[in-house]
Amino acid sequence: MEFATNSLGKTAAGVIAVVCTATLMWFGNGLNPWWPCLWFAMLPVLWFALRHSWWSTAIVAVVSMMLGGLNLFYYLHSVLGAPIMVWVAAYASVAVAFAAGVLLFRALLFRGAVWSALVALPAVWVTLEYARNFATPHGTGGSIAYTQLRFLPFLQLASVTGPWGMSFVLLLLAPAVAIGIYLWPKQRQRAVRVIGATVGLIVLILIFGAVRLAQPTGETVQMGLIASDEKPYSSIVDEGKPAEQLFQIYAAQAEMLAEQGAKAIVLPEMLAVVLETRRQQADAIFQSLADRTGATIIVGTIHVVVPLTYNEARVYAPHVVMASYRKHHLLPPFESRTTPGTTMTVLPRGDETWGVAICKDMDFTRLLRRYGEAGVGVMLVPAWDFRVDRSWHGHIAVMRGVEDGFSMVRSAKGGYLTVSDSRGRIIAESRSDAAPFSTLMANVPVEHHPTIYLRLGDWFPWAAMALLVWVLLRLGWRRNAH
Numbered sequence: 001m002e003f004a005t006n007s008l009g010k011t012a013a014g015v016i017a018v019v020c021t022a023t024l025m026w027f028g029n030g031l032n033p034w035w036p037c038l039w040f041a042m043l044p045v046l047w048f049a050l051r052h053s054w055w056s057t058a059i060v061a062v063v064s065m066m067l068g069g070l071n072l073f074y075y076l077h078s079v080l081g082a083p084i085m086v087w088v089a090a091y092a093s094v095a096v097a098f099a100a101g102v103l104l105f106r107a108l109l110f111r112g113a114v115w116s117a118l119v120a121l122p123a124v125w126v127t128l129e130y131a132r133n134f135a136t137p138h139g140t141g142g143s144i145a146y147t148q149l150r151f152l153p154f155l156q157l158a159s160v161t162g163p164w165g166m167s168f169v170l171l172l173l174a175p176a177v178a179i180g181i182y183l184w185p186k187q188r189q190r191a192v193r194v195i196g197a198t199v200g201l202i203v204l205i206l207i208f209g210a211v212r213l214a215q216p217t218g219e220t221v222q223m224g225l226i227a228s229d230e231k232p233y234s235s236i237v238d239e240g241k242p243a244e245q246l247f248q249i250y251a252a253q254a255e256m257l258a259e260q261g262a263k264a265i266v267l268p269e270m271l272a273v274v275l276e277t278r279r280q281q282a283d284a285i286f287q288s289l290a291d292r293t294g295a296t297i298i299v300g301t302i303h304v305v306v307p308l309t310y311n312e313a314r315v316y317a318p319h320v321v322m323a324s325y326r327k328h329h330l331l332p333p334f335e336s337r338t339t340p341g342t343t344m345t346v347l348p349r350g351d352e353t354w355g356v357a358i359c360k361d362m363d364f365t366r367l368l369r370r371y372g373e374a375g376v377g378v379m380l381v382p383a384w385d386f387r388v389d390r391s392w393h394g395h396i397a398v399m400r401g402v403e404d405g406f407s408m409v410r411s412a413k414g415g416y417l418t419v420s421d422s423r424g425r426i427i428a429e430s431r432s433d434a435a436p437f438s439t440l441m442a443n444v445p446v447e448h449h450p451t452i453y454l455r456l457g458d459w460f461p462w463a464a465m466a467l468l469v470w471v472l473l474r475l476g477w478r479r480n481a482h
Helices: 002-028 043-049 054-079 084-110 115-135 144-148 163-170 175-181 188-214 242-261 277-293 359-363 365-373 390-404 453-457 459-481
Strands: 220-227 263-264 273-275 296-305 308-316 323-326 345-349 350-357 380-386 405-415 416-420 427-432 438-445
Touching: 002 054, 002 345, 002 380, 043 054, 043 084, 054 084, 084 115, 084 175, 084 459, 115 175, 115 188, 115 459, 144 163, 144 390, 163 188, 163 427, 163 459, 175 188, 220 242, 220 380, 220 405, 220 416, 242 263, 242 277, 242 296, 242 438, 263 380, 263 405, 273 277, 273 416, 277 308, 296 380, 308 345, 323 345, 359 365, 359 380, 359 390, 365 390, 365 453, 380 390, 390 405, 390 416, 390 453, 416 438, 416 459, 427 438
Parallel strands: 220 263, 263 296, 273 296, 350 380, 380 405
Antiparallel strands: 220 438, 296 308, 308 323, 345 350, 405 416, 416 427
8 A cells, every 4th residue: 555655656746747847848948938937947857856766767857858849849840841750859869868967967966976966967968959969950959048039148148158058057057956955954055055056157147148238239230121921922933034023023122221221131031043044134133223222132042053053142232243142051851952052251341241141051150150250240141931930940040149249130031020239139120921021120230249159169068078078977986986
C-alpha cells in the first residue's frame, strides 16, 4: 500500500512538472513568445529532479520539452512543409540535451559541486544551440534568445556575447532558484550566496543594458519601405513584360516616397523573375527613377542567368552603375534550385556606409558580422515571410543590429515593414497587408556603433563549451571522491 502511494505521488509530481514546464515553454517560446515565461520554464523539472530518481527525471524532462515544442508543429510542418520527422528530430535533440543538462545539474548538486551545478544546464544548452547553428540550414533560428527581443535592457547583452550569452543567462535563474530551495533547510548561507550571485549578475547586465539604451544613436536618414500582400503584386511574376509591368507599378509607389524625401527605398524579396536577356529593360525602370529622384532603390528579384538562378537584390543608385547582392542562405525546399551568393554588397554614402542582404541571411551571425566589420551603419533588407511568422522571423534581424552596431530596414511580403536601430528598438513598423500597397517612412540612424561582439566574435559559446568540459571533469572527480 505504501509503495502504491509513493508511486502515485511520484507520478502526480511528474505530471505537474511536465504540465508546468511544457506550458511555460509553449507560451514563452515559439512565434509569439511572452518573454517572462522562459526565465522560469525549466524550474518545475529541476525541482522534480532533486526529489526523484534519475530515470524518472529523464522521462519528465524529455516529455515536457517535446510537448512544449508542439506550438511550432503547424508552422514547421504545414507552413514550411517540413516532414513530421524533421520536427521530431529537431525537438528530440533539444529534449535529450535538456534531459542531459538536468541530470548533470542533479548529479553535481548531490555531490556538493554547487557552482558547477548552477552552470551545467546553461552550458549544455548553449553548446547545443551553437552546434545547431552550423548543422542546420536555419542558423540561429532555434535560439531561445529571440524570446527576449522585447526585453530591451537584457537584449543589449547580445552586443557583448551574441545570442549565446542571452540563452546562457536566461537559463541561469531557474537552476539558482532550485539550488536555493534545495539548500535552504540546512545550508541557508550557501543558498543565499547562489541566488544572490545569480540575481546580482542579472542586475549588472540590466544596468549595462539601460546605460547602452540611454546613449545616442547618431544622425538619421529618411528611408521608405514598400510591400504588398495583394495579388498579383505579392506573387512572383513571370519573366518578360509581366515582370516589367509589375516593376512599373512598384516604381510609381517608390516615386511617391522619393517625393516625400526618402533617400533609400526598400522593396520586398522576389518580386518577379528577370531573365538575363531582358535585364536591361527591367533595370531601366528603376535606374531612371533613381537618377530622376536621387533615391537609392533596392528591389528583390529572381534573376535567371541560364542555367543558374539567383535570389537577388538589385541596387539602383543615382547615376551609378547598378549593383546587386545574391542571397547566401537559402530556405529549403523552396530555394533548393537556387544558387547561393558568396559576396557582400556595401554602399559608401559619404561618411555613411549602407549594406544589403536578403531575408534568411539575417538568421546567421557570421555574414552580418562581416558587414559590421565593414563599418555598416544600416542594413537594407528585402524579405518575404509566411504571415504567421511575421513577428518571430521578421524580428530576428533586430538582434543582428544589436550585435553588430547598425540599424535595420527590412521590407517583407507576408510580414512587416520594420525599421529598428542598433539598440533593438523598433523605430517604425507596419504590416504588409495594411493596404493594397503598404508603405512606411522613417528617420533611420545610419551611424555605425562598434560592439564587443563585433570585436571578439563567437567567444561566448566557446567559453560555454569549456565550462561544460570543466563541470564534466568536476563530476568525475566528485564521483571518484565518493
